[in-house]
Amino acid sequence: MNYFLILVIGAFMVSANAHGGRTNKDGCHENKKTGVYHCHGEKLQYSTLTKTKNESQKLLNYRRSDYEHWIDRDDDCQNERQELLIKTSQKKVRFTNSKKCTVFSGRWYDPYSGDTFTRASDLDVDHVVPLLWAHNHGGYQWSKAKKREFANDTENLLVVLDRLNSQKSASGPDSWLPPQFFYQCEYVEKFDSIVKKYKLKYQSGEKAFIQKFLAEC
Numbered sequence: 001m002n003y004f005l006i007l008v009i010g011a012f013m014v015s016a017n018a019h020g021g022r023t024n025k026d027g028c029h030e031n032k033k034t035g036v037y038h039c040h041g042e043k044l045q046y047s048t049l050t051k052t053k054n055e056s057q058k059l060l061n062y063r064r065s066d067y068e069h070w071i072d073r074d075d076d077c078q079n080e081r082q083e084l085l086i087k088t089s090q091k092k093v094r095f096t097n098s099k100k101c102t103v104f105s106g107r108w109y110d111p112y113s114g115d116t117f118t119r120a121s122d123l124d125v126d127h128v129v130p131l132l133w134a135h136n137h138g139g140y141q142w143s144k145a146k147k148r149e150f151a152n153d154t155e156n157l158l159v160v161l162d163r164l165n166s167q168k169s170a171s172g173p174d175s176w177l178p179p180q181f182f183y184q185c186e187y188v189e190k191f192d193s194i195v196k197k198y199k200l201k202y203q204s205g206e207k208a209f210i211q212k213f214l215a216e217c
Contacts, residue, residue, distance in 0.1 A: 060140045067131045068144075069151035077101035080152050081125045088159050093120075111187070112164045114180040124165035126158045127151070128187070129194045132170035137200040156194045174209040185217035 070079040078086070082103050086093050089106030096102045103120045110117060117123055131139075131151060139147065150156070168176045173188045192210055195202065202210065 060136055062132055062135045062140070064131060066144060067135070067147045067151040069131075069148075070125075071148070071152055073152075080154075080157075084125055084154065084157055084159060085120055085123070090116075108159050110161045110164070111158065111183045112160045112178040112180060114183070115161065117161065122162060123159050124162040126160045126165045126168065128156050128158055128190050129198075129200070130168070130170040130172075133172055134198065134200055137195070137202065139198070139200065150198060153194075155197070172206055173213065174206050185214070188213050189217070 070081045072079045073083075077099060078101055082101065085103040085106060085108070089103075089108055091107045093106035094104045096104045105118050105120060108117050108123060109115075110123070112126075127134075134150060139150065142150070164179070173191055177184045178187050188210065192214065194200075
């Protein structure tokens with residue numbers, strides 16, 4: 001390869017990466033100017049759908065504290081997160097101490113990434129239909145009791161890699177899909193079933209996306 005060609009390739013690589021937002025260890029990041037989450041290179045195939053911040057979601061007086069979650073239903077010191085970690089672990093879990101209130105390790109399969117993890121600290125419990133999304137699609141009308149019920153409904157909870165949960169934020173399927181392609185249909189079906197269960201209302205564009213996506217599954 002001659003010197004001129006090396007310079008051209010080098011300039012292209014710099015140009016391709018010279019926009020706002022630091023990349024993570026996988027070469028993925030959110031462009032601060034456009035709001036698009038994407039990856040450089042071929043290591044991973046994360047969704048390149050726009051990661052919208054949904055300015056409209058700042059409306060309707062949302063307060064996360066109204067959706068009380070990670071409750072301790074049976075008063076055994078293990079809240080909903082810990083109960084789900086115990087239930088979904090593929091092997092017997094270990095706790096942080098003898099009181100057995102907080103899970104330390106186990107073995108969990110994350111359907112979003114398709115990877116398996118052994119440290120509970122690497123994982124989040126994700127609301128498939130996010131609390132903020134639900135609030136702005138009808139949940140704002142609910143009583144505190146119903147908001148609490150929704151926030152702790154195990155049908156709407158998944159143990160997933162924490163950074164993917166953060167990446168998803170309060171997005172619906174039209175703005176974010178799990179990077180593992182083979183789980184996307186099941187994810188959208190699950191999302192839609194929760195929306196129907198709680199009689200939430202899609203916006204017209206969201207409904208059209210869901211219908212088209214599921215029709216192709």
